[in-house]
Amino acid sequence: MPVQVWMPQLGESVTEGTITKWLKAVGERVEEFEPLVEVNTDKVDTEIPSPATGTLLEIMIPEGTVVKTGAVLALISGGKEIVVPGPSGGQSAQDLAPAGTLPTKQAPAPKTITSGDRELGFISPVVRKIASEHQVDLYKVIGSGTGGRITKQDILSYIESHPTEPVKSAESLGTQPAPVVPLPAPVPQKTPAAPGAVFPLTPVRRLIAEHMVTSKHTSPHVTTIMEADLGRVISHRQANKEAFSQDGVNLTFTAYFISAASVALKAFPLVNSSWGEGGIVLHRSIYIGMAASMGEEGLIVPVIKNADTYSLLGLARIINDLASRARGHKLLPDEVKGGTFTITNHGTSGSLFATPIINQPQSAILGVGAIQKRPVVISLPDQGDTIAIRSMVYLGLTFDHRILDGAIADAFLGKIIETLQNWS
């Protein structure tokens, strides 16, 4: 009996993911627990290990399609039958605040194929028949009927506008599977596209786009900018860098900003909140997301949970770990969820100040600019006003004006400045 490879539930309340890359071709041998397929959920790439040793008989879901958890992805012949458990209950942690990275609400995002059609709504017999005959991913078809139902007209229009829809490589289940030419992976397109060409949207790009648009449509964005003198922070970092390093920890400035933000969030709980239909939801815990670039592949926001409970060493260690795993696409799905506030360090690319977009449904996001030595006017008790060279940084706070008034936002940002400038 062939062993079925299921789409596992990749983290709490995750219901779907995108098949990004098949690591084995049909007919190829695969060992139990050997990585078989790369899957991308909201913002995490992960590998699904093979549930058995044997030959990959059939790939049911082509690359680039979104599948529900519990869907059968592939069949593997013989071997020990270790079946990856199907979807479990899918409990969502209610004590966690609404998600913390870019995706917040489960986006009604681009959809693709599925094993069940609960979210597709009713699929009429003729639509099902046409979808099956033309190998159409119904999740890709936009429904125009009542309640978004996909009508026959919808699928016919879709087929007309997608004449070269990839066809499922459902080869025989025979003992000698026909060699299958791996389908081109639609995601990381390394070669620059020629001018005028349409650059295919990656799932991540699509998600980012959607979240950005949603956020801008949701919150009235206001940005307030202040600057901080990082003299004491820099001194502190110089003094402790070596010691941290001996513990294997690279002490970054990010640790200071996160620490300062935690202090400010504790002082101004209203900022650690979300807009809700019933009112403003104050979050009990402080989960701070830190935006990390993945280069061309986009952006990811791992979350430091209960950031206010860590020492600087602890924060630095976590930041190191998350950042390195983010670059290596090794974050666990749960590690990018549940943030209540976000910090984005746009200064790393030279930006002085920026007006970042809020990561919904959070109330604010802190943008950290480049640290620059600048001549600033300072007042010394004994010398009066004088010009000095200081390490300065612009901090921009973009906030949801529905929740926060300017004065509170400024007071919150001021608290961060104060904490940084008075670091000891």
Next chain:
Amino acid sequence: MGKAKNKSLEVTQLTHAEVLQDYQLAFQSRQVSYIGRREVMSGKAKFGIFGDGKELPQVAMAHAFRKGDWRSGYYRDQTLMFGTSMLTPQQFFAQLYAHADVLADPASAGRTMNANFASRSLNPDGSRVDLTSQCNSAADVSPTASQMPRAVGLAYASKLFRQLEELKQYTELSKNGDEIVFATIGNASTAEGLFWESINAIGVLRCPAIVTIYDDGYGISVANESQIAKENISELLEGFRRPPGECCDGFDIYTVKGWDYPGLLQAYLQASQVARVEHMPSIIHVTELTQPQGHSTSGSHERYKTRERLDWEAEFDCNKKFREWIIQQSIASVEQLATYEAGWQKQVEEARKLAWEAYILPIEFDRRQAAALLEALEGSSVHTQELNQVKTQLTSIQTPLRRDISAAVHRVLTLTRGASDPSRQRLVEWFSNFETAAQERYDTYLYDPGAGSALNVPEIKPVYGDDSPLLPGFEVLNAGFDSLLQHEPRLIVFGQDVGRLGDVNQGMRGMQEKYGLLRVSDTGIREATILGQAIGMALRGLRPIAEIQYLDYLLYALQIISDDLASLSWRTRGGQKAPVIVRTRGHRLEGVWHSGSPMAGILNLVRGMHVLVPRDMTRAAGFYNTLLQADEPALVVEVLNGYRLRERLPQNIGGFTVPLGVPEVLRLGTDLTLVTYGACCRIALEAADRLSQAGIQAEVIDVQTLLPFDVHGSILESLKKTSRILLIDEDVPGGTSAYMLREVLEVQGGYSWLDAAPRTLPGKPHRPAYGSDGDYWSKPNAEAIFDSVYEMMHEADPTRYPALY
């Protein structure tokens, strides 16, 4: 009850040998009854009903019965059947065993219960035999008194054959109308309305029927005092008696004791002479009959008859009295009779044995084949023990039925499912053939499978010229009937107001004047016997169109249509046919009883007939043309409110045909398929016009015939295009609209082409209310159709079709 009168042999004008032959008939018939009951009681047959105690009147009737004559009787008539050679004891037993083989049981091929008699009027290829060269019996039905309505038509046909010059050519159907009809009925069934209606109709039509009433004083357990006023049917019938000396009206009525052999012979001789020569009917009330074994094998009459009555029955048993008379008349001695009887009894037992062997051997053969295949599978299966058990159970059944074999094989195939054993494959193949044979045994001949099928009539489209006149619908119909009456001499049309008036809607206007009182005639208000009249005539080879004035009154005749007409071909396994055309008019007009459209109620009771629902008079005329080229029964429901609407008269009014089972697309569309029929067609088209103005293109399909239904699947083709379907009619919710829905979704496989929930728009469950507003809110109207369609389109595209309300 009285004492036996001793009429002498001379009265009978028979030889000793002839009398002894009669006694042999009566004796052997009685033995059949005795042995038959024994067979049921020993479990070899399920049920038995016999003619014991009624042998002697049938012996006498058989003397009067000639080739070409017809019997229309019930389940007590085995002696008459034996006496006229329409049945042998072996065939009787074959039917008792339910031997599903037309050679063994020519009456019903095992499809009806025993003692449901029939002769075969048709050759295996469906052509008619020479009906004048054999004794004929219409196929019995069990609902008592239901044999009476068709007796009207069987007898009336003789009158037509004798009086209509144009029928003289059909010598294989009649010899100058000399044929008479012997109807038989039990005393208790004379309490049925059908009896009185039939007697009256025979009297009115003055036709040669001899109605015998077997009176044994009971109807199962209910005595005559609870059945018949004054406990005497012939006294009640006195008013029907033909006055002495006059030749014209009424019946000759005879009351004869059932044990009075010479008296019975005399009565039948006389009655049959009058019938044959004068074409006048008689009633023979045979009293003092008995029922030695009770009503049937399902009861014991000892439980409801008094000791005194039982003793009297033993004493006045007609066979016993006949035997005594033979001895008294010195025709044979006690000893001689005993010797004869022993031999005759042996013959009957021999016939039974042959019937049983013929019945059981093929089943044994099937069982042996199945057992061998099971055994082959046993060895190779992991379920050896269970298979062995099933096989052992099957082979140990003493008198197996085929269903035992089916159940055993099915069990084994279930046990071994998934196994790819060649032995299993052989069993599967065998089982498939076994099943096919069973279907052939029980599921054939509902309709004519051969040349007579209306589905074989080729379509000839109506032809119109520039000068084709636009006439009121009834005139189109009228022209069609005129042509048919002219070209088909066997076509006889009748019904209420059909003759002189030319029917209430003038479709037959002028036809009686042109073709005479017998070709186009009026009838009384008697729907069941209008149908019976048609059935009897059609059995005799005529082509009746029986008109029921309104569809709402078809219910009076529906029992006869259902029990007798619709099931005739099936229950005789193609042995008889009655191509009756029932013409009626229905759908919306006015009020409760002139606007009904209870089509599902009808079509579900008349399977075996075609049910045609033409939307206009041109289609109706085309259907009549088609039907008269075929040889099957059909119901045509004309559109009641369509007679005055103008239609163009086809140039080939008498020659064009409308095919059965072929819907017509009345309007092309892409968004939704509207399926309807009859008067709703016009309303659907009106709604489609308005929908078109709202940007919705509905395809409108007229199914044209409900039975058969869309034989080429053209509705499916439309559904493939539109993926939406709405079925409209005037029937109740869940009625014919649901029937059509099943046909499209299940039979044609329309389900997988649906993009919207299929819907029906029937009439209301109540009867249609009076007046135009009553009609509007009782039946689908253009606005309701518009709304139903619009809702379906709104569901698919709420932006383009925003909610109306």
